[in-house]
Amino acid sequence: xxxxxxxxxxxxxxTVQSVIRSAEEIRLDFPILARQVxxxxxxxxxxxxxxxxxxxxxxxxxxxxHMYNANVHRGVYEISEEATARMEKARVKVARFIxxxxxxxVIFTRNTSESINLVAYSWGGxxxxxxxxxxxxxxxxHSNLVPWQLLAQRTGARLxxxxxxxxxxxxxxxxxxxxxQKPKLVAFTQVSNVLGTITPAKEIIAQAHAAGALTLxxxxxxxxxxxxxxxGLDADxxxxxxxxxxxxxxxxxLYGKRDLLEAMPPFMGGGDMIxxxxxxxxxxxxxxxxxxxxTPAIAEAIGLGAxxxxxxxxxxxxxxxxxxxxxxxxxxQLQTIPGLTIYGPxxxxxxxxxxxxxxxxxxxxxxSILDQEAGVAIRAGHHCAQPLMxxxxxxxxxxxxxxxxxxxxxxxxxxxxxxxxIEIFGF
Amino acid sequence: MSMDYYREYILDHYRNPRNYGxxxxxxxxxxxxxxxCGDQLAIDLLVExxxxxxVRFKGRGCAISQxxxxxxxxxxxxxxxDEVVQLGKDDVLDALGISISPARTKCAFLxxxxxxxxxxxxxxxxxxxxxxADDE
Numbered sequence: 001x002x003x004x005x006x007x008x009x010x011x012x013x014x015t016v017q018s019v020i021r022s023a024e025e026i027r028l029d030f031p032i033l034a035r036q037v038x039x040x041x042x043x044x045x046x047x048x049x050x051x052x053x054x055x056x057x058x059x060x061x062x063x064x065x066h067m068y069n070a071n072v073h074r075g076v077y078e079i080s081e082e083a084t085a086r087m088e089k090a091r092v093k094v095a096r097f098i099x100x101x102x103x104x105x106v107i108f109t110r111n112t113s114e115s116i117n118l119v120a121y122s123w124g125g126x127x128x129x130x131x132x133x134x135x136x137x138x139x140x141x142h143s144n145l146v147p148w149q150l151l152a153q154r155t156g157a158r159l160x161x162x163x164x165x166x167x168x169x170x171x172x173x174x175x176x177x178x179x180x181q182k183p184k185l186v187a188f189t190q191v192s193n194v195l196g197t198i199t200p201a202k203e204i205i206a207q208a209h210a211a212g213a214l215t216l217x218x219x220x221x222x223x224x225x226x227x228x229x230x231x232g233l234d235a236d237x238x239x240x241x242x243x244x245x246x247x248x249x250x251x252x253x254l255y256g257k258r259d260l261l262e263a264m265p266p267f268m269g270g271g272d273m274i275x276x277x278x279x280x281x282x283x284x285x286x287x288x289x290x291x292x293x294x295t296p297a298i299a300e301a302i303g304l305g306a307x308x309x310x311x312x313x314x315x316x317x318x319x320x321x322x323x324x325x326x327x328x329x330x331x332x333q334l335q336t337i338p339g340l341t342i343y344g345p346x347x348x349x350x351x352x353x354x355x356x357x358x359x360x361x362x363x364x365x366x367x368s369i370l371d372q373e374a375g376v377a378i379r380a381g382h383h384c385a386q387p388l389m390x391x392x393x394x395x396x397x398x399x400x401x402x403x404x405x406x407x408x409x410x411x412x413x414x415x416x417x418x419x420x421x422i423e424i425f426g427f
Numbered sequence: 428m429s430m431d432y433y434r435e436y437i438l439d440h441y442r443n444p445r446n447y448g449x450x451x452x453x454x455x456x457x458x459x460x461x462x463x464c465g466d467q468l469a470i471d472l473l474v475e476x477x478x479x480x481x482v483r484f485k486g487r488g489c490a491i492s493q494x495x496x497x498x499x500x501x502x503x504x505x506x507x508x509d510e511v512v513q514l515g516k517d518d519v520l521d522a523l524g525i526s527i528s529p530a531r532t533k534c535a536f537l538x539x540x541x542x543x544x545x546x547x548x549x550x551x552x553x554x555x556x557x558x559x560a561d562d563e
Contacts, residue, residue, distance in 0.1 A: 362489035364464045364534065368432050381464050395465035395487065424433045 021314070023322060027405045029054040029310075040375030043413040048193055048221060048353055048401030049379050050243045053307075057246055060306035061299045072298055073272055073289070087298050090305030091288070097308045098238065099229040100255055104287040107254040107261070108296055112220040113143040115239035115254035116187075118291060119216055120147035122264045123237075124185075130156030133183040135213070137162040137170055137199075138391055139192040142384040144218040148187060162188070164391065168195035168344040175204070179211040186215045190222035194383045194399065195344030196327075196353030198226075205234050214260070220244055224403070225323055225351055227316040230255050242300065247307035251300035254291070261287050268293040319404050323352035326402045330354055330411045337418050343397060352402035355383070358418060361425050363398040369424060374417030376410075432491060432525055440494035445501050448483045457545035461533045466492040470500075470541045474551065479503050479511060484541075489534050491527070496538035498522040503542070512552045514539065 027033045030052045035042050044052060070080035072087050088103070095103040109115045128134070134148050138161050152159050160183070162175045170188075186208040190201045201222075205215045216237040222228055224245035230238050237256045243249040256264075266273055266284055270293030275283040284290045311319065328347055331354065334340055339359035344350055358366055363380035370376040379399040382389045389395065400414060450471035458469035466488025473481040482500045486493060502522060503511045519539050520527065527535045547554035 362464075364466075364489040364531070365433070365491070368491075368528075368531065372432070389465075395467075425438070 023326075023405055023407045026314070027407070029056070030405055031055060031058070033405060037375045037377075038372050043374065043376040043410045045400040045402065045406070045410060045414060046377045046379050047224075047244070047403035047406070048399065050249070051224065051246050051403055052405065053246055053248065053303075054310055056310050057248065057303050057306045061248060061303040064299045064302050069299075071295055083298055086305070087296070087301045090301045090308075093305045093308045094253055097312070098223065098253075098255060099231050101231065102258065105255055105258055105261060107256070107288045107291045108301055109239075109252045109254050109291075110250055110297070111241045111243070111252035112218060112239045113147075113252075115237075115252050116144055116216065116218065117147045118254055118267045119237050119239075119256070120151045122267045122291075123214075123260065124148075124151040124155070126263075126265055128155045128157045128184060132157040133160060133178075133181050134158070135160050135162065135175075135178050135183045135186045135188075135208075137188045138164045139168065139170070139195060139197060139199075139385065139388050140187070140189055141193050141218065141220070142386070143220075144187055144189060144216075145387070157184075161387075164195075164197070164388070167346070168192065168197045169349065170197070170199055170204075172200070172203070175207065179207060179213070182211060183208070183213045186213050187218070188215075189218040189220075190228070191219075191225065191351040191353070192344070192385075192388075193221050193353065194355050194385045194388055194397070196350040196355075197345050198222075198349050198351055201235075202233050205236075209234065221351060221353070224311075226320045236260060242304040242307065245304075245307055246310055247304035248297075248300045251297045251304055258287070261291070264291075266293070267291055270294045272296070314404060322404060323402050323406075326406050326408070326411065327352050327354065329408055330400065330402070330414070333411055333415050334418075337415065337422075339422070340418070343392060343394075352406070353399065354401075355397040355399045357394070357397055358421060359425070361421055363396040365425070366398045366418070366421055369421045370414065370417040373420045374413050376414050376417045378414070432527075432531075434525065437490060437494045437523065437525070440497040441490040444484075444493060444497040446482050446484060446497070446504065449485055450481055450483050453483075455545040455549035455551065457541050457548055459537065459541045459544065461488070461492065461537050463533055464489060464492075466534055466537055468492065468496055468537050468541050470496075470538070470545050472545055472549070474508060474549070477509070478505060478507050480505075484538065486538075488537075491523075491531055492534040492537045495519055495523055495535050496541075499538045499542060508546065508551050511542070512546065514542070 032052050068079040068082040070083045072084040091106050092103045094106045134157055160178050163171045191198050208215045214236040217235045219238050219240040223240040239254055241252040273285050273290050273293040275285050341357050343355045367378055367380035370378055381396050450473055453471035454474055455472035460467045468486035471483045472479055482504050484496045484500050516536055546552035
């Protein structure tokens with residue numbers, strides 16, 4: 001398996017030769033990966049749901065509470081200024097990580113869902129009217145589907161969907177036809193949380209712009225795993241969550257183009273988002289705080305900053321390369337299991353996500369057996385993507401997802417556990 | 428109790444469900460699904476003279492949800508409505524003979540919930556008593 005350089009070095013591509021840190025070594029930074037479940041070492045294959053956290057992130061958050069816990073943007077005393085500076089530094093780290101032009105374009109939210117809802121309420125409320133068209137895709141997570149359904153219900157807008165083919169690839173020919181109806185917005189995921197499909201984001205955005213539509217990218221499954229450049233993509237809005245990228249829960253990001261964010265009305269009202277308040281009217285604070293009502297998740301923002309430092313040290317290209325190799329190994333090993341069906345695209349178009357079924361064993365039974373017999377944690381169910389499940393005629397699938405700390409021996413444990421399931425269910 | 432979900436008798440109920448199917452003229456019926464994993468279950472009852480004369484269930488889902496439905500159907504056949512109304516989660520757990528992790532309780536108790544709902548819809552039981560999610 002590929003290993004990692006321990007310094008950011010964006011200029012070079014021959015990473016494998018300068019191997020310094022292997023996934024086995026990286027695991028040591030994650031205290032939870034040393035624990036046991038049911039008397040067996042934990043094999044964590046559910047990073048697509050939430051990643052584990054390295055010491056560096058946990059300690060950075062603890063340090064905030066130990067040393068400079070105070071509210072931000074208010075106090076004129078030492079520790080409040082320190083907290084404010086650290087939180088705003090985290091915002092700059094996020095901006096650089098996704099290559100945003102300015103940190104003002106990074107709005108802290110609770111998670112990807114809240115980021116999308118913010119756009120649906122604020123931008124959508126001001127710009128979407130009866131009869132307007134919003135395009136999404138069949139592979140969306142509920143969080144990039146339900147907010148648009150609600151917006152359509154409020155405004156009388158229409159929804160159309162880019163379908164997927166049997167391999168889980170978007171039907172770009174149908175997309176081209178839908179664009180002829182002059183949509184206002186195209187909302188799509190960059191990496192499917194179920195099939196692992198990496199969508200042609202740059203192409204989707206360019207075509208949307210050519211048709212006069214704006215775009216929203218659900219990057220919850222891409223930003224943690226592959227280099228994402230918002231300017232390179234020319235994305236109008238892009239949303240992701242900290243907890244899937246080594247950071248804490250409770251904080252997410254909305255990136256938006258500056259002129260769009262400037263023109264949008266506030267989402268929630270409260271402290272910190274105002275400039276002046278009178279009893280009957282108020283004026284709004286500058287970006288990004290206009291969209292951050294109330295005391296923010298301070299420790300979490302700083303923790304996200306530490307997670308980004310950690311990812312940068314490994315290098316996102318190296319992370320993507322490692323996941324490609326571990327996914328290739330997993331696909332190869334899983335295909336040796338009789339009765340196992342894998343869903344989704346070939347390796348070249350796939351992130352570190354493998355959804356599968358095994359014979360007629362219900363995925364929840366599979367997940368329970370893997371947990372009890374092999375200490376393997378996988379996801380089972382509809383993965384918050386019920387329309388996609390319907391598309392494939394499935395009630396549920398089992399899903400294994402990989403990250404920087406996933407090793408070939410994790411895959412081997414999964415395969416052994418699946419053989420055990422076959423033994424128990426006997427087919 | 429063991430954490431070993433997949434004991435032979437549970438798998439036997441899963442593979443060879445008792446009372447599987449539907450009734451032509453049920454006088455109590457309900458169905459529900461478990462949104463978490465998509466387990467589906469429908470129960471038909473024929474209540475005669477205050478007793479469950481016949482029971483059928485139909486569904487699809489994990490071994491735990493379907494085996495517990497099969498066991499429950501055996502448990503209630505021939506019982507008086509008063510007895511069936513009293514059935515609770517402990518009775519299902521006793522029949523399964525395993526302890527259920529919190530994430531799987533919705534699977535294990537789906538059939539119990541549908542059973543009580545069918546009695547409630549038929550006016551044989553006060554609605555809501557068995558329909559609430561656990562707080563624990």
